[in-house]
Amino acid sequence: MIADRLDGVKPSAKRPLAGIPILVRDNIATGDAQPTTAGSLALEGARARDDATLVKLLREAGAVILGKANLTEFSNMLAVDMPSGYSSLGGQVKNPYAPALADDHGIPVVSPGGSSAGSAVAVAAGLCAASIGTETSGSLLFPASQNGLVTVKPTVGLISRAGIVPISHSQDTAGPMTRTVRDAALLLNVLAAKDPLDPATQKQRRPADYTAGLTRDAMKGARIGVPSDPADPLNDPFFRKLPLKGAKVVGEAIKVLEDLGAVIVRASIPTAGWMSGPGTIMAVLNRNPLSANRGNAVPQRIVFIYELKRDLNLYLRDWATNTTIKTMTDIVTFNEANAGKALRFGQDNFLAADLTRGDLSEREYKAALAMDLLSARTRGMDAYMNQHKLDAVLFPGSEGAAIAARAGYPSVLVPCGFVAGVDGKDTPDYPFGVTFAGRAWSEHKLLRLAYAYEQASAKRKPPPGLPAL
Template sequence: MSRSAVCLAALVTALVAVPAIAADVLPPAAYASISQLQQRMDAGTLDSRQLTQQLLERIQQIDRSGPALHAVIETNPDALKLAGALDDARHGAGSRSPLYGIPVLLKDNIDTGDRMLTTAGSLALADAPAPRDAGLVERLRKAGALILGKTNLSEWANFRSNHASSGWSGRGGQTRNPYVLDRNPCGSSAGSAAAVAAGLVTAAIGSETDGSIICPAAMNGIVGIKPTLGLVSRSGIVPISHSQDTAGPMARSVADAAALLSVIAGSDPRDPATAEADRHATDYRRFLDPNGLKGKRIGVVRQLAGAEPNADRVLDQSIALMKAQGAIIVDPVVLPHLAELGKPEITVLLYDFKHDINTYLASRSGLKVKTLADLIAFNQTHAETEMAWFGQELFEQAQKKGPLGDKAYASALAKAKRLSGPQGIDAALKAQHLDALLAPSWGPAFMTDPVLGDHIVSGDPTVGGASQPAAVAGYPSIAVPAGFAHGLPVGIVLFGAKWSEPTLISIAYGFEQHAKAWQPPQFLDTVGGKPVAALRQR
């Protein structure tokens, strides 16, 4: 699948199942935190080139062999060279970002102006690289982060068909859940989540229109932050909807996600939506308070519960923990208009996609496809590789939509924003004087099904579920690991008012520090099955 040809030395490390990591044992580099890696680099026991080499080897043995996760669609052919340059400059870099020398993976809908491709998983965009870095990539490079590669995703960020299998793309194949391999990683940021969970990288960037960070984070047992719309630049990201799209961090801990968000947040003249970002962006690590639950008023949205018993069980356990740590739980809280969001949302997404993808394609030189109509024709011509599992009815519905000046679009957009924001989340928070809202995630990962597509209890993976209110409003949300069911991770979802990332991070960190729910994956072949060979830790 990859264009890059990273030459690796003969790999002689034994292939064994990944062991659990005892709390009093220093984690191997694959599962170390950003701060732990920086401590080792400062001490001279590790450098960026060594770390990059280890992760490339791990990608080779876990992602492309062994469990064969198909989480990484392409590795950076210049990764080792770039890591060496960062090492050479490290001691003269003065005050360094927490990401200096840290490898990061990007979802394959995020432009890089280098030798890697940006395809949204589609072979239609594989003719030439993007002309320049996305806005957030510019920030990562300036901070000294090492762009390790691109991750697989649900093709076109899960906006091609209602019957798709999350984590599948024509270019990258089917991403597998590292906890149980015949289970789905959810999407569309499937590869980013699976790669982080499997220790293929320390942290990754995903993107979300509705659920594409929150769902894969929950189902792969990691932390995912969907920021406020306009906090992180979308310039250079293959779009679905300028009304809802945002990129965000995915990591194994709240601290690492906060460090990543601190780097990528900020205004960008290439994205007008970020005009206010610099007034709100900050070092989010300041809000990593182990007592972050104390005194917080958190409302439980029971309307988003009741569909999956394992998710409800974990939610109730999480509520009990929050109460024990001093949170004030209001249960239940009514979120007004929740059932009214779906219809206007899909109308907005279809209009936006036609407009936004045509605008994006115009920025890409060297491609044969120039419009959405060209993409539809490409898929028809290459149906054997692009439509072997599912069709493109969302593409076709979007193509039939008119311009953004249509009255139907303006009406749907106004209704969606009003009902989700001022009359939805804001109203619920104000009525009970709440700091945040709480909901269960989608429950444990469903089976991957190329015939019928995704089996998500709470609704369609693109539109609906625990992510929808914040996604439609453009407000922040965060998924945090909270427990397990049948060997599969189950999370909780916190969301709140616009620009409330500091509060959500404080609550999430306080919960994480006491729940201690994260466990490394065992790469089981099926629920209750046996581990598939994986790379020994180091």
Template sequence: MSTPDSSTTRRSVLALGAAAAATPWLGTNPASASAPPPPDTTPGELDELSIAGLHRRMSDGQLDAERITRYYLDRIRHVDPLLHAVIEVNPDALREARRLDALRGTRGPLHGVPVLLKDLVETADRMHTTAGSLALMGLRPTADATVAALLLEAGAVILGKTNLSEWAGGMSLVHHAGWSARGGQTRNPYKLDRSPNESSSGTGAAVAANLAVAGIGTETNGSILDPSSANCLVGFKPTVGLVGRGGVIPGVPSQDSVGPMARTVRDTAVMLGVLAGPDARDPATRAGRGHRHRDYTRFLDADGLRGARIGVPRTVYFGYDRHADEIAERAIADLSRAGATVIDPADIPTAERLEDLPSSMVVQAYEIKKALNGYLAAAPGRHPRSLPELIEFNREHAGRELRYVQQDGLELVEELDFGEREYREALATNHRLSRAEGIDSVLREHRLDALVMPTSGPPAKIDLIRGDAHGGGSSTPAALAGYPAVSVPAGFAFGLPVGLTFMGTAWSEPTLLRLAYAYEQATRARRPPTYRGPDVGF
């Protein structure tokens, strides 16, 4: 069989992984479908509060879980009509908050903390789990996803599900970040005609806009890191195997990660400690034994950059956007001032090959087809039972499913037919080039703790007709390797956020959190969103 054009290998199959107000159809947003009031983006009393800040107010008797939950549900009702970030609100959220208030004794690390889940994460309640697709409205999970169960066990209140790029961006070969037939187009709260970036877009926009304290995203290649950058958040993509994926609609299992998105590194560390753990439904978590920590906040150190050795891989990850470059250069200077030894350049030897890797196409196509067919066949409820049935459903409902986004990504995956031997060889190539000859090679050569580079450029304008522009990013090495990375707010270009990525070897979460926290404390780059409308120029 012929190898597909290499121009489709980076985010196309991955993906196989005008402002919305001017759009003639945005889809039905269940969170705001019943004649919502005019959007009110006035900052509220709990906006930007951390998990610790909420818990202090609860301990002082100023707040309880029910009052906190009411506050965030009200925020969703007033602000989300502007953003279309929340695809569905949990009808039982207040009841769960009251149950938590009635508890006596030991409370979990997320007691009373409202969180939102990307609409790939199954919950066995009255909410749907649809990947943004109308085809899965009949799916009824019989159990919570492992990460959802862990959040509930820790005392979190699940407020609802967030919008996403339909099928985690795998539906179309053209980039339409944050659009789904079920949820419409998510908008960036910093500038409403801008993309929220990649498939965890709803979680990014919602957490940035204080519609929840924190949220859950998933990443195959860039889908936690890039929306965190575009929405001025901290987003952590863990090592594959650290966090269980049971009950999460799959994409490319050798690359898929579930991770937290929050407004601070500390909140991200709290969330990661809750999420990390073994999962009987996810064999990859066996490799995480001995690498997990219950409390990642103990690694946070405001002076954690002092003595650190940090490399700057310039080839590929600089030069695609001058605004991202300018912000990254200031960040590199900040790292040096904070005591880090910066090795610049410290290029990943295989960087250029990783961006257009034929073996990546083989792995994505093989794994998506196998994983999605397996998921659809086993999931309970009335819905398409296979990829061909899903493709046919979309054709039958083309007026909504295919009005803006084509399904050439799904059709390409169905068309490609790679054997297991070809797949195994391709996966080994991906791992060799991204691990031993890639990230690990440069870390070892320069005795580095981590690499640092701009996460992506400022978010592009939403364009439902032609698709969003995507200038570049830094997520591919960690994606193919299954290694961890964290994006932290670094600055703004004309009011549009840009993040800085810290990337490391397998199981280096403690080191990355230490470095990211020290950088965050030294720079304090995060600012709340402004909800600006379209204007002339940049």
């Protein structure tokens, strides 16, 4: 009985999270009685043979795994245009800043963000002390931005992926979702560890303590790239998409950084426009009955479509138990047989992935992976940061997620204010954040910069309307 085991439990240097209730996303395996489902009806009641490595680390540090957080089903890799935070098993996650506002289909007007929607909402609404989410491209940063949270999307390989229902071993990573930068640093202290079960962790570099050097003056002299060229606003793939209020709060954030002594370098990233360029995307027919774009071929990432089948099959073989599902094809078959409940938004990406060989032998895959790394890493983040001698790159909201995630590089997001309105519709105010992205293994530097900004700006406010009980 958990309550008995918790009597007298207190944090200590050896067990810094002792007694602290933490939620983990429902694609992170727990070896206890709790199911691990990725939000899929096909995996209802499925369990895991063991705790994921990151869950073992949390438990060793004393954390109480409070439960599992809902997510966009299969990390938003099942369907085209699935609403963020929807899963056939868990239902629709709502943004706590506007939980009652939905369209005719029950889809939230103010997105909770995704795919780590539940992990973010639960922290924002005070349903846990902190949570763990996962990201392949934007799935920590987007919900953190929409819910006024701090997150770290770490370098791929900083946190072991062993025991996480995957999309793509090239880009998948877990990360903390917290109410402060210091909390994120404390969780990285526990989570960043080499793991023989995840080869990507072997190259990792980390400091002894991510909370060391969190000071208010870390921004002094820091060179921050702002990928925007005021002289050429149309060639500005990041800022031109921002709603008016978003541009305003990001502008205010940049002013705070300048006041803190940062050197703002405004310059475009030459390869930003390549992110969904030729050779990296394939056409998938959108048969989602609720999509405004249904009936059209939509571009999807080649690397994800191919890696999904191989990586998901490995998870199901090595980790899943208490289920008859053995392969990705079994999931597709189950969903078709239970379409009424399982396929509200279709499964177009799974259908596309199911057509691949599943062993990553296709040339199309290898070429796309090479192109992603060239455009995002070598000639993307590396070239941009070297040319301008940058310490970090600032992006509004989660707009920079694609390039950093493809490169496998880290991002830290911090709340920077509130915005309102979605597609011309009035909404209550909801949060918005800024991303600090950087080079491989630079999480400590990014956390220090984010801390200085957070302390100077203090923009987080909990959602109204959820009083103490």
